[in-house]
Amino acid sequence: MMLIRLTLIFLLALATGTATHAADTYRQARQSMVQAIEANVRQTSLYLDREALDPRVMAAMATVPRHEFVPRSHRKHAYKNRPLPIGHGQTISQPYIVAIMTDLIKPKPHHRILEVGTGSGYQAAILAELVDQVYSIEIIKPLAESAKTRLAGLGYDNARVRLGDGYYGWEERAPFDAIVVTAAASYIPPPLLKQLKPGGRMIIPVGSRFMVQQLVVVEKDLKGKFTTRQILPVRFVPLTGKH
Template sequence: MFRTLFYTLTAWVWLFPVPDSAIAEAANEKAFTAARAALVEAIAADVAATGKAIGAQRLDPAVIRAMKTVRRHRFVPPESADRAYDNTPLPIGYGQTISQPYIVALMSNLAALNPGDRVLEVGTGSGYQAAVLAEMGMQVYSMEIIRPLAGTAAETLRAEGYDQVSLRVGDGYFGWEEKGPFDGIIVTAAADHIPPPLLSQLKNGGRMVIPVGGPFSVQQLVLVAKDEDGALTTRQILPVRFVPLTRRP
């Protein structure tokens, strides 16, 4: 009986061989998994090198798990897939970039979020930062002003299984008031000041991480903390370079 079943299964495999494309995709995924692990090591080295500035020598394990899991190569243009796990920003079209993985991890860590928290992201871009937050268990509300980017990001996030990300096309300067207040806000483009509407939508006890500065000047990654009484404190973390926050004319 066993021998007959074995021969039958062998015959089916012979009749329906695994396509070369499937074999190649499996090999690529294995290589990408290894590349993500190497990227996490590079991020850890950057964290150690900037530990004094960022106030930590290591990242939250939840951030590390998310960086190891989210498939960044799905969030970059196909022609950049071979560079997806370089620890560097990459162009995604329309004058925008996908942020450096170290910065994505750092901003996620600075926000000090917990699973189930509601977080607003201003500047969806390719959707990578939103995916990292979703992988950490957050309920993500993400805004993107460039409609084609928003459409592509929505498709990628859906294909990757991040259904807890809600995406809206609009001017992120004004936030998403009807979905607030938020436990955390992450802004992925530089503003010359901290937008007051975002401050008002930050929950007491929450944090905002935002690059502040002009497009052709040194920007600072700023951590804004709102205490339980609503008082605000700010701290400059380190110099960064982000694309400017795009506004409606």
């Protein structure tokens, strides 16, 4: 009996050790991912109009366990600066793009943010680290359900996910300080524009599932007038200095 107990204790210690080791490995990987993003941002600073991203955004990137949001088979790539497939023809975006998108909507702790297209829930988790309330809508049922469970399991109680058509926004919780539209949109839904607070910002990545071509920021000024800004998340100008 004693032997069994000892064995059990030994196995338990081993398991805990392995778990701690895994957590450390992930933490390190996350840290180097954050460093890679910071380096990229420094290079792109001129075009993003800033030297570095909001330190709070970077802290969130360093906190959220991205490996929990990717399929088990892709975990070893979780902290690589690349998009990953999450099933149902959907992807989890490149961390660099997630960081820039989050930064562009200038999240403040008291903000209430709407996300259209939950996917794995990673963007929602990043936002939940930064603001009071996150509301996220997903159109694909299995994704909505797994993201809901995942976010709850990780303790993101301030992020709410619901299954539905993002076109109509989340009327009961409107207005929002910012809206993130990650689901492809043929045009910007008028209800979403309406649910954006004056002075608020909406961000829409445009491109394919694996490659974001450009980011569109819609700004609603205090008078309710809209302007859009199209941003290339890359240090690249189409013309040389001559023109």
